[in-house]
Amino acid sequence: MIRFWPEAASDTAVQVDSVVLLLLAVSGAILLLVLALVLGFAIRYRRGSAAPRGELPELLKKEVEVGWTFAILLLALFIFSWASVTELGALRPDPEAxxxxxxxxxxxxxxxxxxxxxxxxxxxxxxxxxxRLLMTSQDVIHSFFVPAFRIKQDVLPGRITSLQFRATAVGEYPLFCAEYCGTLHARMGGTVTVMEPEDYARWLAAQPEGDDLGREGAALFVSLGCAGCHNGSTVVRAPGLAGVYGRDVNLADGRVVRADEAYLRDSILQPRRDVVAGFEPLMPSFAGLVGEDELQRLVAYLRSLREGGSP
Structure with a gap:
């Protein structure tokens, strides 16, 4: 079977395809216009024809140039705004994801x-x-790519990146790494299986369950000794962590930052970079002491803390 257009299995795919089809239509229309003008002028002004060959009036030259440039500008701004709205809309986090x-x-x-x-x-x-996928790499740069969903996101060591989508068609779709990552890069693939919600719930219930990342992070938080300072009732004064995720944090140098995944991660690995106002930079760095999996667990635990201190 010859497929002239890749299958679309997510809401993002429909939006991306709309932008691509618009670009193809506009490019095709401009190409046909240019070809028609070239062919028409070649026939009309061929050698030996009686077509007039005088200079164009100066005013007409300016009108054509200004009109053509203005039309192209408006078209470019329209396509840019539409594509930007489409792309930025996909980045808006869904709290129910x-x-x-x-x-x-x-x-x-x-x-x-x-x-x-x-x-x-x-x-x-x-x-x-x-x-919503929260992704990180244990070694080199990778790239999470699902062609049927029209989504691709670089996965970086030392950083958490996110990707959000909503699948619209049941089936199995190839997953690739789209960033050369070593000798076996071509074999770094997999499948994304889209199921009906009730089938997904049954599949999930049948899987061997472990503690979720938040619970694993809570145990790690205690075992690493973090609770000894951030408990609130200890001698060493450290910022409270209950409800910190998503909140604006005032820093000692006067800056205000949002406590997102990147901030929480950096505070674990580079605690002296963004010191919270009113506190001394006493926390040691855990760089080299915790791996990427453990960092994900710790960040998941901190994100789960509500006001009051419990997940």
């Missing part, structure tokens, strides 16, 4: 669902529900 954590390494994808179920080189998601 299913959050799945992804760790890339040479050469596999490891995923973990909210209930602790884990997969390797596979990802199961429900149709019609928003899924």
């Amino acid at each position: 299913i959050e799945i954590h992804v760790v890339a390494k040479q050469w596999m994808w490891k995923t973990q669902h909210p209930n602790g179920a884990r997969e390797i080189d596979a990802l199961h998601v429900p149709r019609g529900e928003t899924v």
Whole structure:
């Protein structure tokens, strides 16, 4: 079977395809216009024809140039604004999204669902529900790419990146790494399986469950000694962490930053870079002491803390 257009299996795919089709239509129209003008002038002004060949009036020259330039400018601004709205709309976080954590390494994808179920080189998601992936790499730069969804996001070591989508068609779709990551890069793939919500719920319930990332992070938080300073009732004064995620934090140098995943991660690895106002820079760095998996667990735990201190 010859497929003239790749299958579209997500809401993002429909939006991306709309922009691409518009660009193809505009490019095709301009190409046909130019070809028609070239062909028409070649016939009309061929050697030996009686067509007049005098100079164009100066005023007509300016009108044509200004009109053509203005029309192209308006068209470019329209396409830019439409594509920008489409792209930025996909970046708006959905608070109701299913959050799945992804760790890339040479050469596999490891995923973990909210209930602790884990997969390797596979990802199961429900149709019609928003899924948000929080991704990091254990070694080099990778890139999470699902052509049928029209989504691609670089996965970086030392940083958490996110990707959000909503699948619209049940089926199995190839997953690729779109960034050369080593000798077995071509084999770093997998499948994304889209299921009906009720089938996904049954599949998820049948998977071996472990503690979710938040619970694992809570245990790690205690074992690393973090609770000894951030508990609030200790002798060493440290910032309270209850409800910190998503909040504006005042820093000692006068800056105000939003406590997102990147801030929480940096505070664990580089605690002296963004010191909270009113506190001394006493916290040691955990760089080299915790791996990427452990960082994901710690960040998940901190994100789960509500006002009052419990997940």
